[in-house]
Amino acid sequence: MEKKRVYYFSTCIGSTACADTCINGIKLLQREGIEVIFKQDQTCCGQPSYNSGYYEETKQVALYNMNLFSEDIPIVLPSGSCAGMFKVDYIELFEGTQYHEQAKKFCSRIYELSEYLDKELNVVYEDKGEKVKVTWHSNCHALRVAKCVDSAKKLIRSLKNVELIELEREEECCGFGGTFSIKEPEISNAMVSQKIEDIKSRNVEYLIAGDAGCLLNISGAMRKQGVNVKYMHLYDFLATRIGL
Structure with a gap:
């Protein structure tokens, strides 16, 4: 073949x-x-x-x-x-x-x-990691334009030792928005701070996201605010869980 x-x-x-x-x-x-x-x-x-x-x-x-x-x-x-x-x-x-x-x-x-x-590939993963609670941030473009968020969350849920706890306001922007965060830094900071409060309220160990820009924005703000939640890109998380 x-x-x-x-x-x-x-x-x-x-x-x-x-x-x-x-x-x-x-x-x-x-x-x-x-x-x-x-x-x-x-x-x-x-x-x-x-x-x-x-x-x-x-x-x-x-x-x-x-x-x-x-x-x-x-x-x-x-x-x-x-x-x-x-x-x-x-x-x-x-x-x-x-x-x-x-x-x-x-x-x-x-x-x-x-x-x-x-x-397309209908992947099946064997989860080799310890039990963990995570939450997920949906990137705006992934959610509303590419419309691929369901697949990302399905992959996370397929991992038997991972509990996905959804954010209350998952569909709200993190404030990155590419050039938006440069042009409107005060508004961007207010938006990411609201996102972080939502993340903290979930009592999870990890924040998972499928877009590097959002993850850099949220993780940077969490470090500045002294928030202890770890963060990982979806594809790093999947690779780690299945032992790649």
């Missing part, structure tokens, strides 16, 4: 701040017998410029990506934000242009990693 092949898009934050997470994502795919193709000349998905209103500049980035990942195989990303940008926003970006059909075909090949593991 021919081995399944996928492209792997590591994301900007993944490449610069969370290299281990990116590698764990690749390991999770390879564990299922997937051949992972990593394009060394990959770049940003274009979301920062798109959200800031630089649409023409974003089109240049998007066209680069669409041409770079040209083979008709899935493109897997360890981030709901970038997956949402690829899967949905590219179509809107090129609506009414000569590249609209190319964008639609490109977007049809996009999978956030948890979605691919859950829906």
Whole structure:
């Protein structure tokens, strides 16, 4: 049987701040017998410029990506934000242009990693860790655009020694929002502080999230506030639990 092949898009934050997470994502795919193709000349998905209103500049980035990942195989990303940008926003970006059909075909090949593991590979994990209570933060783009949160939470719940205790206000933004946290730092800080109060109220050992930006924002604020809750990216958590 021919081995399944996928492209792997590591994301900007993944490449610069969370290299281990990116590698764990690749390991999770390879564990299922997937051949992972990593394009060394990959770049940003274009979301920062798109959200800031630089649409023409974003089109240049998007066209680069669409041409770079040209083979008709899935493109897997360890981030709901970038997956949402690829899967949905590219179509809107090129609506009414000569590249609209190319964008639609490109977007049809996009999978956030948890979605691919859950829906395409139907993974089954043996949990090798100790009993632990965790909570989960849903990234806004993953929740509302990529719509991959259900798969992420399903993977967590499948671990027999892990108890997932949901946040009361899970669907509220953590205040990161990419450039939003730079432009509106006071509002961003108020939002992340509310998120942290919710996390503290759950009495859990770990906060799990599927997007590095949110996790960096929340974890940084928790350190400043002296909050003792540990934190881990979803794909680091899964890899640790199954002994990769």
